[in-house]
Amino acid sequence: MPVEKPRVLIVEDEPMLAQGLAEALRFQGYEVDVAADGQRGLSMARRGAYDVMLLDLMLPVKSGYEVMEELREGGSRLPTIMLTAKGAEDDRVQGLELGADDYVTKPFAIRELVARVDAQVRRTRRERGDGEVFELNGMRFDLGRLEAHRGDEEFILTPREGEIISYLRAHRGNVVTRDEFLLEVWKYPTANVETRTVDNTLAALRKKIELDPSDPMIIKTVRGKGYRWGG
Ligand code: CA
16 A cells, blocks of 8 residues: 555745755655645635645635635635744744644745644544554654654654555665666656765664664665665
């Protein structure tokens, strides 16, 4: 069962910011759509099955407040993170009163925003509570919720990490090469991404899930070839 990609709607009229956010989230395994004004954002939010919306407040055609208000009036519970201006305390309060779930203040670190998006997605998935659950080497994985547990310790997986685990597990017994990962998991044309991307992502994932990352038991290295599921 493949990991269902969480979908993010970005409603932001600054093209550079919208593009930067979209790229960062896609890299983490999210599917991303962008709306550049409030009206379009609202109709996309109503139509599409999104997991999270990032909502700028100062938008052309329809403001972020109006979007939030009309969306909630229509009964939508779509988790929403507002992108607010520095020092605009009133904006934040008003947005939260209208039903936003969280906010970040501009300028923000993209990493921080991605972490907030991960948290919102996890919340909605927890409520749904479906997914692929299994255990290996003392680690219990719940790929539907994008969580892993070892004893009382909880580890949050990005959608990309969830896909990597799911792919390796589905192909257990086989060696998965870096090129195969890029093609099948990242879905990028291999020529455009360095294979180092795979190694870096796998190294970060091992730090989370392996008891001893220098002697990995869950995701094993096959020297000179690639990676293999340890189960
Ligand atoms: Ca704006």
